[in-house]
Amino acid sequence: MYRITLSIVLLYLKIYSMSKGILLVNLGSPDSPDPKDVKRYLDEFLMDERVIDVPLWARNLIVRGIILNTRPKASAEAYKKIWWEEGSPLIVISERLQEKVQQKVDYPVALAMRYGSMTIKDGLQELVDKGVDEVFLIPLYPQFAMATTETILVLAEEIRKQHFPNLKISDLPAFYNKPDYIDVLSESISKHLEAKDYEHLLFSYHGVPERHIKKRDITKSHCKIDRSCCSTPSPAHEFCYKHQCVEVTRLVAEKLNLKEGTYSSSFQSRLGFDPWLQPYTDRTIERLGKEGLKKLAVVTPAFVSDCLETLEEIAMEGEEIFHEMGGKEFTTIPCLNDDENWVNLLANWINEWATTETTTV
Structure with missing residues (x-):
């Protein structure tokens, strides 16, 4: 004993x-x-x-x-x-x-x-x-x-x-939907837009091939890669990248009281010819410029640290596209970095x- x-x-x-x-x-x-x-x-x-x-x-x-x-x-x-x-x-x-x-x-x-x-x-x-x-x-x-x-x-x-x-x-x-994370992300966005006059806030997420979404659908039937499945409750959402991106946009927009039509989501950095998540960021920036938008702000919530995709693809290439389409002011919101x-x-x-x-x- x-x-x-x-x-x-x-x-x-x-x-x-x-x-x-x-x-x-x-x-x-x-x-x-x-x-x-x-x-x-x-x-x-x-x-x-x-x-x-x-x-x-x-x-x-x-x-x-x-x-x-x-x-x-x-x-x-x-x-x-x-x-x-x-x-x-x-x-x-x-x-x-x-x-x-x-x-x-x-x-x-x-x-x-x-x-x-x-x-x-x-x-x-x-x-x-x-x-x-x-x-x-x-x-x-x-x-x-x-x-x-x-x-x-x-x-x-x-x-x-x-x-x-x-x-x-x-x-x-x-941790995309953790309330404390959404609070920190929303506060960071708000802080960097405080002195900015913008007309539209674009949430640009890193893109993935559509097949990745379907491969990680644990239900094998929920993910349709359309507008409905991301907002319909399902166990598939635990591993669904697109749903999680959509949720970040929704939760931040709710937290910041953004008006419908003043924000949207898109996906960047596609590779090859297979279908990737849409709409594409470069084409969205181009479309917004063509539609007469003059002041655009872009945030990249798939990243917590600024990198090639945010500093070059968005802050440089994205701004160039916007100006070519007639846009005037292009604001890139930094990632959380070491905030x-x-x-x-x-x-x-x-x-x-x-x-x-x-x-x-």
Whole structure:
């Protein structure tokens, strides 16, 4: 009896002594805007089966046979336009966020990228070297998608099994509709539009192929890729990127009391010839300009950190399209980046996780 009691006590002591750590994970970036580094980065990114979800032979043909022989130079030029003195904006901003969150919590906070040289394996190793055996993994994406959250979680689990079998990993689910997140996002938008005179607010989300939506429909029947299914309650919404984007727009518009007709949603960054989520951002900007709109503001709530897609594709290319169509004022609203409210929110979620984990045990 004594031995059993002692064993139970030792077990509980071991559980409660588990050391917790945090791993923030963002998309990634080339090491430099040099075409060679961009090509290496694009190869890793586009060869991911959850980004271009076709058989390996076809992916090799598309990516290594076509894209990597034509796109790296143009992409490198785009990166050069937005590259900061300190490095890639996405990396620099993510590092600032990591540092600020670390100041708010009592657990080691590491940073990793899904693609590029700041690997998830290195991030987990950094935490393990600090004695961590329980990790809270935070994909820095508000919405769930195959090519973002899912690929991070799948790779992290593969790495855990292969290199850190004793490590426990839990993750933050998609937070697109969390009231505290909507509050922070809405306040950020409101703050940046405070002194701006705009006629229309465009919510531009990163695009995904329509087939990704149907592939992740757990009901196998709900998602029709039309206007009705996103607003009809369904278990499919847990993994439906389009629904989650639609919800962000709806919730923010409600929070900011935006009038019907003064805001809309669109999707950017399509690749290839397959149908992607619509309407497309570039064509929407073009249409709004043609219709006589003079003052347009654009926010990009699929990203929490400014990157190539926000700084070049929207703030540069989007503005150029708008002006060509007769538009006058084009306002790009920054992502949350290392905003103090966003930092505090992440710290709150981390502390809630740590408390819940301990209580559950």
